[in-house]
Amino acid sequence: MLAFIAGFLSLSIEVLGTQIAFSFYASSSEALAVSLCAFLTGLATASWLSHRYNETFLRTFEKLMVWTLFVLSTFVGIVLAHFDSLQLNLIRLSSSISGSHNFFNIGFGVLCFLYLFIPAVLIGILFPLANDKLSKLKISTGKVNLVDLIGAVAGTLLTGFVFIPYLGVSRSFALVSFVSLFVAFLISGQISRKYQVASFVLFLVLAPFAKSVYETKYVSVTNPSAEILYQEDSKFGKVTIVKNNIGMNENKELFINYRIMCRTSVRLAEDSLASLSFRKVEQPHMNVLNIGLGCGFTASTVLKSYADLSLDIAEINEKVAKGTATYFRKENNAVLEDPRVRLIIEDGYNVLKTSSKTYNRIFIDIEEPTIIQSSALFTEDGMRLAKQRLAKDGIFGLWSFDQKETAKIILNTMRKQWKYAAVYPIAESLVYFASDNELPDASEVTDLNRRKEIEDVPLDIIATVTNNPYPRYFDVNKVMHIPAGNVEPNEMKAAR
Known part of the structure; x- marks a missing residue:
């Protein structure tokens, strides 16, 4: 049982920790590198400790198991299950420090490392000791290794396909915490009654922390009283x-x-993304793809701008679609109930890659390029796929936060695929259009001064979202793979 649960817990926590890294690192290779490094370093440290203190640990093996599981349950239940609060405080702190992009990157890297390193040490120390104990009893360790691997496979699959999709990361950590505590309770029954009592007391201590995870809890961003x-x-x-x-x-x-x-108070950019692209249209019927439902503003304006069309909405997060359908129904004119709309719960990149449909308009209205689940759409490959799905006289539109340091990179990546591409600062955001034909005229809603700032911005700087109290920092050249020497737009290589 211990072998199975050790494999189950270790890989379950590994998957959860990697998922946290994916939400911050712009590259999957970076996220995996940090996660695997932390996990393997933890196992190596555990192996060294079990070798260094082998005899001492073996003499108290049963008690060591229970205490290790106690510490693991506490760490996972109190620290890991509340990882979002830790990271939010790190972001608040980094936003108040000069040169904080370095502080944030280092701080988050350390957090990600510890998320996996500490559990790996705690779990990893038990497995070699179990093998040593069995060897002393002249019992084959092959069965233990097999059961451990079966537990690892079960933890990987259940966490990736069941726990995270249905419980989310925080609640999955809380579940792992109580699984660990339950095993400690079972083992403590073979040692003494006081360890069983200790298990029950620890359960009472951890219960309020688990309750706070399972209850509705809003991470305050703009207004704590919202x-x-x-x-x-x-x-x-x-x-x-x-x-x-x-x-x-x-x-x-x-x-x-x-x-x-x-937000409903600022939607001009999303509305303009859709409405401007339908001017001077004379086609009898149009197929439109909107990647990213969000609040439904872009989709709503699409439906109002042209009557004879079919609109496919690709939204990767079904919980966003569920919430928007109910709570933004008035603001988006019940867009998901319109018979012209087809909702696709799928990654927009995969929709572009697998669809055989030709669209007259394609709109991407999603998060910034540094979020890993959306970053592929901003690359040369993503825009090449969009070009393949777009009709010859079609228009490609893209919404983004106002990050002028990345705007030129996105713009030139679009120019790699289309004959014409332009960026328009509108309200607090940026709207891009690209086409092989005439572009929409957005001059009446464009901030021309900000547009000039975008055209003049150099590329060899660190991008900082300075007007956001909780910024994200990233190295433009590193994220988008643009050589620092390529300054002029006609010399820039597209993001790969």
Whole structure:
């Protein structure tokens, strides 16, 4: 049982820790490198400790098992299950420090390392000791190794395909914590009654922490007093819809963890993305693809801008679709109930890759390029796929946060595929259009001064979202793979 649970817990925590890294690192290779390094370093440390203190550990093996599981349950239940609070505090701290992009990157790297290193040490120390104990009893360790691997496979599959999709990361950590504590309780029954009592006391201590994870809990971003309308965990983070009085009465906002996706008080850019591209249209019927439902503003404006069309909406997060369908129904004119709409719960990149349909308009209205689940759409490959799905006279539109340091990179990646491409600062965001034909005229809603700033910005700098109290920092050249020497737009290589 211990071999199975050791394999189960270790790989379950590994998958969960890697999922946390994926939400911050722009490259999957970086996220995997940090996760595997932490996990393997923890196992190596555990092996060294079990070798260094072998005789001492073996004399108290049963008690060591129980105490190790106690510590593991406590660490996972109190620290890992509340990882979002730790990271939010790190972001708040880094935003107040000069040169904080370095502080944030180092701080988050250390957090990710510890998330996996400490559990790997705790779990890893038991397995070699179990093998040593069996060897002393002249019992084959092959069965133990087999059972451990079966537990590891079970932990990997259940966490990736069941726990995270249905419980979310925080609740999955809470579940792992109590599984570990339950095993400690079973083992302690073979040692003494006081260890069973200790297991029960620890359960009472951890219960309030688990309760706080399972209850609705809003990570305050703009207004701590905002009314929570909807909140559910998803494998992409905690989806929250709130109502507050920022900017307008009964303003509604959609968050994933602490990142704001959209708000009703600022929707001009999303509306313009759709409405501008339907001017001077004379076709009898149009097929439109909208990647990223969000609050439904872009999709709603698409439906209002042209009557004879079919609209496919690709949304990767079903919890976003669920919340938007109910709580933004008035603001988006019940877009998901329109008979012209087909909702596809799928990664937009995969829709572009697998679809055989030709679209007259393709809109990408999603998170910034540094979020791993959306970054592929901003690369040369993603835009090549969009070009393949787009009709010859079609228009490609893209919405993004106002990050002028990355705007030129995105713009030139678009120019790699289309004859014409332009960026328009609108409200607090950026709207891009690309086509092999005439581009929409957005001059009346464009901030021309900000557009000039984008055209003049150099590429050899660190991008900082300075107007956001909870910024994300990233190295533009590193993320998008642009050589620092390529300064002029016509010399830049597209992002790969």
